Amino acid sequence: MKANRKIRERWTRRLGSLLYNLECRALFDLSSWDVNGTPKVFPRSCDQLLGLTRNDDLIDAEFNWICRRAGYPMLEVPVFSHRRHGGTSTTSLRSAARMYWGAWRMARMEPS
Numbered sequence: 562m563k564a565n566r567k568i569r570e571r572w573t574r575r576l577g578s579l580l581y582n583l584e585c586r587a588l589f590d591l592s593s594w595d596v597n598g599t600p601k602v603f604p605r606s607c608d609q610l611l612g613l614t615r616n617d618d619l620i621d622a623e624f625n626w627i628c629r630r631a632g633y634p635m636l637e638v639p640v641f642s643h644r645r646h647g648g649t650s651t652t653s654l655r656s657a658a659r660m661y662w663g664a665w666r667m668a669r670m671e672p673s
Contacts, residue, residue, distance in 0.1 A: 564598040565637040577657050584661060588668040589626040593637060597621045607633050618656060619663045626667075 578595075585596045601624060603610055609631045615623045628635050652660075 562602045562636045562638060563593075563595075564640045565593070565595040574652075577652075581657070581660055581664070585622050585625065585664055588664055589622065589629060591625050591629055593625055593635060595637065596625050598637065598640075603633070607631070609633075615667075617663070618652075618660045619667055622660075622664050622667065 578597075582594055582596050585591055586593070599621075601621075607628070609627050610624065610633075613620060613623055613627070625635075627633075
């Protein structure tokens with residue numbers, strides 16, 4: 562189970578998020594509309610998720626991809642809020658570019 566944020570703060574963030582989600586949907590054959598949606602709750606029976614290797618901005622993409630490959634069902638819960646619950650975004654133009662490029666590289670390096 563994971564959150565699917567429906568509203569974002571600025572149009573630039575909405576556009577950047579849409580492009581990243583479309584890229585991940587295409588590269589990893591995902592049905593999720595918010596790849597970075599949080600929190601994620603999963604039962605112990607989803608043991609392949611214990612083998613996550615990413616510790617960077619791509620951990621959520623890897624999480625979703627493993628769920629897809631393993632056939633784990635995913636429930637997206639819509640969240641209609643644009644207010645942050647804490648902290649500030651760590652996504653900058655530079656980190657967004659790393660995420661776009663990193664997702665493409667991850668899709669090329671992992672077995673299908």
